Amino acid sequence: MSQGAGAPTREDALALDAVDPLGGFRERFTLPKDVLYLDGNSLGALPAHTPERLRRMVEEEWGNGLIRSWNEAGWYDLPRGLGERLAPLVGAASGQVVVCDSTSVNLFKVLTAAMRLRPGRSTLISEVGSFPTDLYMTEGLVPARRRLIGRDGDSLADLLDDDTAVVLLSHVDYRTGRLQDMAAVTEQVHAAGALMVWDLCHSVGALPIELDACGADFAVGCGYKYLNGGPGAPAFLYAAARHHDAARQPLTGWFGHAEPFAMSPDYAPATGIGRFLTGTPPLLSFAGLDAALDVWADVDLERIRAKSLSLTSFFLRLTDALGLPTVTPRTPAERGSQISLRHEGAYAVVQALIARGVIGDFRAPDVMRFGFTPLYVSHADVFDAAEALREVLASGEWRDPRFAQRGAVT
């Protein structure tokens, strides 16, 4: 197999990188030398200054400051403070984002709150291809009648009716990389009298997001993919200010209390977004996200989006030349920052690539997923990854039995 005449060259890649306004961000990350990392959509890379932030949290704030650091090092303010720092990445005005818990737990909070804001309606609509935890968390909601876009060929328009309380959708589909039109979908859902909850896990940090401007009601997202907050980094939660006073979420822990240190036996929700907090935050993990947000403070999201589309378009041209089908939309405006290719031996091909130091990932049943993180991936990386893919397929090395063995996490 060889590349077609229309395929770009490595010189093309280098020319694009030479004029990349984000090229300087690569040095702000620590990446292993022998790796081409195309899985930042699953776990972002390590910012170079994060180890020092962790050392400070552990040795100075915890070790020396001990309990005093809740006040003196600002620990108590971190859930709200990191929310404020994250807010510009999702187009949220002040006071509407907090960092806390996991995406799954935050979904439970916002879905329950949203359902309670639509009494008399009992249906929650999601999508059959959603990231599983989104669907699983809807099963824990009682009472909610659940309907799934795509399960019986139904579209959102088919399912929306006057019993619809809430619609939950992923902004970017984790498997296909398809990007929803947030403004149009939110408007469609509101027209049916329902509330809109967005899962931003696969879009935050990959493109500009305008929650306020789109009129979104609630959103959740994770800190460990494009944001680079570290493995299992704390998640975040957005609630539009207009819902704060009436919203009641069920995980009414002491961090969401109006006066947590009054130690009253009765719960009274904090004013504003604080009422969505629950328990004591895992602060070592918060330090990881805190450090990651230092990088984002210097980033222009329009440049992120432009480079992301350049990288994914470049990769598509290369994989088209290999004859590999994609499940990712070809129209740039309809995709996030990943390209998903289909191959009968997808799992083994991904493993063979990893053995060569090219890290993407596999999603059942037959998808190879490659994420392109504009802060630390270059067009040359994209070219080299596609070349490795070409060689793995052409040589047949992916058929080696050692690449068929599955680990716990695939």
Added chain:
Amino acid sequence: MSQGAGAPTREDALALDAVDPLGGFRERFTLPKDVLYLDGNSLGALPAHTPERLRRMVEEEWGNGLIRSWNEAGWYDLPRGLGERLAPLVGAASGQVVVCDSTSVNLFKVLTAAMRLRPGRSTLISEVGSFPTDLYMTEGLVPARRRLIGRDGDSLADLLDDDTAVVLLSHVDYRTGRLQDMAAVTEQVHAAGALMVWDLCHSVGALPIELDACGADFAVGCGYKYLNGGPGAPAFLYAAARHHDAARQPLTGWFGHAEPFAMSPDYAPATGIGRFLTGTPPLLSFAGLDAALDVWADVDLERIRAKSLSLTSFFLRLTDALGLPTVTPRTPAERGSQISLRHEGAYAVVQALIARGVIGDFRAPDVMRFGFTPLYVSHADVFDAAEALREVLASGEWRDPRFAQRGAVT
């Protein structure tokens, strides 16, 4: 004010320390030189080897291993694996403890699961003096009729009836330090046909706990007090094996799925304790608890209990000599590892002590709390702390207006 004739001396303290079989553990912690730390019941001290464990997690596992570390560094197994390491500290046989989320979130999971195991009963009994998050989380449960021991002078026996589904109590009261008789209370609750949930936040790591032997149904606890797992360290959750098959908790996230990477749209709970997991774990914080459990692997809990009672008894003799009333039971078998003293100026006295480097804490309205952590507190520390308390009261320095100003966390 001077000490009475019966009060022990610093020489008495040194004599007790000279024969302390746990004395060697002090050097396994990094504590600031100018501090006497009597707040390990709120935030445990930094184990000396924890920074290196964090560095390894951040730089090697995350930075170099990237996504591969989910398999290769064992990240995926940490929630169950840390649960196994923690199990001996709570008297649990294998397969009944997981580390995950916060205490508040875990309370929601076990309380909901327990209520569902008693269909037809609707009452949840707790205690008016419980740590607030315990009470707040019960408010999020629908439907549950809540009754509180102590609110109208009622005892547990007064409230237990055939509508009681679940009883939730703290093993050690966070404010008074009172220790419940776990075996007797659990038996009493079971005799009424209800299930027993224990909050172990203020007892785990302070004394031997025998959940299995006492027949407890569920328990939760935190990793950042006596366990020394770091600020906001992940919490844990115990569910007796006999309940696993029937238990259904509501936070049905992908980490609790039978096959998380099959990416099925429908939830199927994992077999065993794994079904109590929810979202992706915050792994930097997990590394902190992982390191802390290295210390606990070498500790004899009977020795912890013996030294704890020696420290608290020694402190009581000293504060008795100062004429300070205590709300902590004088009978050793009825208390945990803290002494709570009452004083009209409790807040200011605690602040004045902190200014001298003696760190305890305040709990509203008038309690000074001093925790005694046998791994790194000596009898000489106790003597010196009591001496500082004597001087703060005798000099009247606590009346300085700067000690009256309250911070966010007190």
